[in-house]
Amino acid sequence: MIEYNPAAARYYQEVSEQCIHYLSIDGVIFGFHQNQLKVLLLRWKGTEEWSLPGGFIRKAESVDVAAQRIMQERTGLNELYLHQFHVFGEAVRYNQEETWRKINLPIQGVNWSERTISLGYYALVDHSKVVPTPDFLTEECRWWSLDQIPALLFDHNYIINVALASLRKQLNDQPINHLLPEAFTIPELQRLHETILGYPLDARNFYKKTMASGSLERLSERRAGTPHKAPYLYRFNLRPFA
Amino acid sequence: MIEYNPAAARYYQEVSEQCIHYLSIDGVIFGFHQNQLKVLLLRWKGTEEWSLPGGFIRKAESVDVAAQRIMQERTGLNELYLHQFHVFGEAVRYNQEETWRKINLPIQGVNWSERTISLGYYALVDHSKVVPTPDFLTEECRWWSLDQIPALLFDHNYIINVALASLRKQLNDQPINHLLPEAFTIPELQRLHETILGYPLDARNFYKKTMASGSLERLSERRAGTPHKAPYLYRFNLRPFA
DNA sequence: TATCTTTACGTCAAAACTACGCAAAGAATC
DNA sequence: GATTCTTTGCGTAGTTTTGACGTAAAGATA
Numbered sequence: 001m002i003e004y005n006p007a008a009a010r011y012y013q014e015v016s017e018q019c020i021h022y023l024s025i026d027g028v029i030f031g032f033h034q035n036q037l038k039v040l041l042l043r044w045k046g047t048e049e050w051s052l053p054g055g056f057i058r059k060a061e062s063v064d065v066a067a068q069r070i071m072q073e074r075t076g077l078n079e080l081y082l083h084q085f086h087v088f089g090e091a092v093r094y095n096q097e098e099t100w101r102k103i104n105l106p107i108q109g110v111n112w113s114e115r116t117i118s119l120g121y122y123a124l125v126d127h128s129k130v131v132p133t134p135d136f137l138t139e140e141c142r143w144w145s146l147d148q149i150p151a152l153l154f155d156h157n158y159i160i161n162v163a164l165a166s167l168r169k170q171l172n173d174q175p176i177n178h179l180l181p182e183a184f185t186i187p188e189l190q191r192l193h194e195t196i197l198g199y200p201l202d203a204r205n206f207y208k209k210t211m212a213s214g215s216l217e218r219l220s221e222r223r224a225g226t227p228h229k230a231p232y233l234y235r236f237n238l239r240p241f242a
Numbered sequence: 243m244i245e246y247n248p249a250a251a252r253y254y255q256e257v258s259e260q261c262i263h264y265l266s267i268d269g270v271i272f273g274f275h276q277n278q279l280k281v282l283l284l285r286w287k288g289t290e291e292w293s294l295p296g297g298f299i300r301k302a303e304s305v306d307v308a309a310q311r312i313m314q315e316r317t318g319l320n321e322l323y324l325h326q327f328h329v330f331g332e333a334v335r336y337n338q339e340e341t342w343r344k345i346n347l348p349i350q351g352v353n354w355s356e357r358t359i360s361l362g363y364y365a366l367v368d369h370s371k372v373v374p375t376p377d378f379l380t381e382e383c384r385w386w387s388l389d390q391i392p393a394l395l396f397d398h399n400y401i402i403n404v405a406l407a408s409l410r411k412q413l414n415d416q417p418i419n420h421l422l423p424e425a426f427t428i429p430e431l432q433r434l435h436e437t438i439l440g441y442p443l444d445a446r447n448f449y450k451k452t453m454a455s456g457s458l459e460r461l462s463e464r465r466a467g468t469p470h471k472a473p474y475l476y477r478f479n480l481r482p483f484a
Numbered sequence: 485t486a487t488c489t490t491t492a493c494g495t496c497a498a499a500a501c502t503a504c505g506c507a508a509a510g511a512a513t514c
Numbered sequence: 515g516a517t518t519c520t521t522t523g524c525g526t527a528g529t530t531t532t533g534a535c536g537t538a539a540a541g542a543t544a
């Protein structure tokens with residue numbers, strides 16, 4: 001059994017005074033590495049329990065700005081690409097007592113609300129640029145492959161599922177390139193699409209379609225070190241008519 | 243100048259005690275009548291000022307349930323088709339002093355928050371079934387054609403624009419038929435699509451595409467009273483493989 | 485009866501998507 | 515260094531989807 005947690009008590013007291021009650025932000029930070037889609041998770045101090053990064057909105061702060069702030073602190077990046085994908089507003093979202101016991105949260109003595117409505121944001125980031133950084137209540141922050149995610153705290157497994165479904169649906173409207181480094185090969189872009197969609201694509205057709213979109217610019221370099229034919233590098237051409 | 247409003251004071255006092263602070267729901271209730279897309283608006287007591295219907299979430303109430311409750315009270319319908327389309331969370335959404343003066347809201351003396359984050363829902367309803375019903379603070383509730391909407395209170399003109407843009411984008415994913423009576427003609431369905439999209443469609447291609455979807459069932463009756471050839475009535479076939 | 489508009493269905497060409505062929509590039513193996 | 519293997523980069527051909535438009539029958543009006 002874990003003991004009383006004075007740091008957490010202070011944190012929640014502060015949040016209770018400065019932030020909006022009943023409302024929180026949960027962030028699904030997507031990255032792409034070694035042909036796998038990953039999300040950034042946090043391990044709570046003194047436990048083996050993991051959760052999504054999250055936080056609260058200050059009383060005079062724009063919600064989008066709060067989301068940026070929260071995600072910036074975990075990734076070390078500024079100007080993240082964010083998308084608000086769902087509001088999790090069920091009256092009972094998870095077993096609160098059980099969850100709070102697991103992470104040793106001091107419910108007593110803090111003016112905190114009975115339930116929380118969570119605004120779900122996902123971020124699309126360049127995996128290689130992220131410096132995973134734990135927060136006040138956690139001691140480890142690292143990437144997890146989507147298919148290896150353990151049972152998370154709160155309803156965070158569900159939130160990740162909804163985020164992924166949303167990303168899948170909007171795949172063609174979202175600036176997916178934020179998940180890749182500036183220069184990348186077509187096969188890399190294809191693996192990304194395949195991982196998000198969950199099924200394989202035909203390399204030849206993918207190549208053709210991507211080229212036809214006119215939004216890619218071929219660089220003169222090729223990706224070295226591959227066991228086979230070295231593919232060209234490309235980058236997104238943001239202004240195809242410039 | 244309008245005087246102090248004790249009824250509103252009581253209402254906001256009650257909301258302040260029973261509902262979640264800083265958070266509200268705004269509802270864009272879409273209907274379709276005489277080939278025009280309409281939204282339900284409310285006129286505030288003793289003023290000529292109009293706004294969207296809205297309300298607050300009770301402390302132990304699911305957000306979706308709250309939205310249902312709020313919209314049900316204005317329409318007299320239960321089981322509305324609702325969709326949560328955006329969170330309006332800017333720190334400053336409109337000129338609060340000006341707005342509250344217009345509708346004579348008693349800011350003083352009530353424990354109310356400085357800003358409100360609003361969850362935007364749109365509803366798709368059968369215009370003919372709605373009984374527009376004002377609420378506690380308003381004295382008139384009626385349909386407005388989208389192209390005749392006046393300057394509204396708060397940021398509600400903006401909210402309607404975002405709702406329409408969202409509906410447009412998701413036109414093919416949303417159960418648009420909720421905007422029509424049970425039986426309708428293909429041209430009526432076409433007008434609905436045209437009104438949402440904002441541009442005309444070719445009747446012959448629309449017919450073909452709609453038929454090909456397999457989700458319509460032709461009834462034996464035709465729509466009488468038209469000045470020209472009487473079109474068949476159709477209804478949505480919810481279980482095309484049953 | 486003639487005229488006019490609209491529905492209900494058809495035709496045809498352009499565009500998009502899909503399956504698949506194949507040569508050249510590069511690494512590993514013989 | 516030749517052979518084998520996989521992968522890239524580009525091509526072809528068939529199918530499906532989309533879009534422009536033709537038209538006969540229905541129903542009201544002149």
